[in-house]
Amino acid sequence: MSTPPTRIVLLVATRKGAWLFHGDAQRQHWQVEGPHFLGHTLSHLQLDPRDGRTLLAAARTGHLGPTIFRSQDMGRTWTEASKPPAFAQPTPNTPGQNLPARSVDHTFWLTPGHASQPGRWYAGTSPQGLFRSDDGGDTWVPLPAINDDPRFREWMGTVQDGTPDGPKLHSLIVDPRDPEHLLFGMSGGGVHESKDGGQTWHTLIDGMEVVEGVDPTDVSAHDPHCIRQCPSQPDRLYQQNHCGIYRLDRPKTRWQRIGRAMPPEVGDIGFPMVVHPYDADMAWVFPMDGTDVWPRTAPAGRPAAYVTHDAGASWQRQDQGLPTEQAWWTIKRQAMTIDPLLPAPALYVGTTSGELWIGRDGGQQWENIARHLPEIYAVEAACLA
Numbered sequence: 001m002s003t004p005p006t007r008i009v010l011l012v013a014t015r016k017g018a019w020l021f022h023g024d025a026q027r028q029h030w031q032v033e034g035p036h037f038l039g040h041t042l043s044h045l046q047l048d049p050r051d052g053r054t055l056l057a058a059a060r061t062g063h064l065g066p067t068i069f070r071s072q073d074m075g076r077t078w079t080e081a082s083k084p085p086a087f088a089q090p091t092p093n094t095p096g097q098n099l100p101a102r103s104v105d106h107t108f109w110l111t112p113g114h115a116s117q118p119g120r121w122y123a124g125t126s127p128q129g130l131f132r133s134d135d136g137g138d139t140w141v142p143l144p145a146i147n148d149d150p151r152f153r154e155w156m157g158t159v160q161d162g163t164p165d166g167p168k169l170h171s172l173i174v175d176p177r178d179p180e181h182l183l184f185g186m187s188g189g190g191v192h193e194s195k196d197g198g199q200t201w202h203t204l205i206d207g208m209e210v211v212e213g214v215d216p217t218d219v220s221a222h223d224p225h226c227i228r229q230c231p232s233q234p235d236r237l238y239q240q241n242h243c244g245i246y247r248l249d250r251p252k253t254r255w256q257r258i259g260r261a262m263p264p265e266v267g268d269i270g271f272p273m274v275v276h277p278y279d280a281d282m283a284w285v286f287p288m289d290g291t292d293v294w295p296r297t298a299p300a301g302r303p304a305a306y307v308t309h310d311a312g313a314s315w316q317r318q319d320q321g322l323p324t325e326q327a328w329w330t331i332k333r334q335a336m337t338i339d340p341l342l343p344a345p346a347l348y349v350g351t352t353s354g355e356l357w358i359g360r361d362g363g364q365q366w367e368n369i370a371r372h373l374p375e376i377y378a379v380e381a382a383c384l385a
Helices: 150-156
Strands: 007-014 017-024 030-036 041-047 055-061 065-071 106-112 121-126 129-133 168-174 182-187 190-194 224-230 233-241 244-249 270-275 283-287 305-308 316-318 336-338 347-350 356-359 365-370 376-384
Touching (some): 017 041, 041 376, 065 106, 106 168, 129 168, 168 224, 224 270, 233 270, 270 336
Antiparallel strands (some): 007 017, 017 030, 041 055, 106 121, 121 168, 182 190, 270 283, 283 305, 305 316, 347 356, 356 365
16 A cells, blocks of 8 residues: 655746745645745756656756756755757758757756656757757757658747747656557647557647637648646546637547637636646646737736636636735646645646646635746656655
8 A cells, every 4th residue: 555645845937037836635724935046037947757856847048048957855956967969960862951950949848758758858949859868868869750740840840930939849747557659739839649659659639729720631720739638537628729618539530629618808818737647538728818918917907817627518617715806816737736636636727927826625715925026937746755
């Protein structure tokens, strides 16, 4: 029988560094550790669940540029990757030799490999690129089936076509049942799936809507914001998209837009997506104002999470404890997460105004954990014995 967790750690990546918040199993007391890498832009901070002590940090620094930092002692000491993600330079003998050369602006997303593959990690970058490490994040190799494929390069568009903070490859998913089964999203460039460990890929865009007047068969027009696989039912995927909220139940290949059930005055536009660790019918989103010029703030300045208990057929607002007016922040795609603690998992969100919140009892009651941090880019929750 596994040992029940005795503490929880929140990994908070921000525009100006990273912080670790250590809490007890009741989530009543928090001890802050940090900052780590003060002044560096941290896009993502991840704990390796296979050993419970290795941390990887995706950083961009003024003098080092884009890099990966590694810690094997829960952040007490750090070393820089000896070979961080970098695009292969075209040569006459490599695929895609006629494509323009690219350079990594920053690593955006980090995902540990399958439980059967200790040391393996995947990374998604901006501009869109996919990389793999087999030595715990020290050295990274590009995956040419994505990075150098002319079709993918066309779907990726250009840096000028991307999101305001740069185009990115994100939501890297490794199927817990099969290490060869991988998924990811590109903003922009659609959702893609491999069943052979990344050697070949196919698109998963059927049913996804695009901006009015754009051809939905054009893969480059699709802009998934966040994709999540249900731990309790891995054949179910949820997605928060530039154009709505979706669910996909395999073996079907067509996404169903479940955001139509959201209140029309709120809409179904946002960045993050969170799924319940034990109930595949429960999922959360944090909507933002997506009207007109896309303010990217809480609708009407009144932030709230929305939860579904029936796989998207209906949604309920959760704002108890959150500001009731004049709160003009939002949540980025990696800055909302959930822990697996029983009897009721808690949600966590980090805001663009530097606040860290906990949503107790699955988001029914919100409490502030920290204020005055830099703009929060990502929040991850990990349980430790």
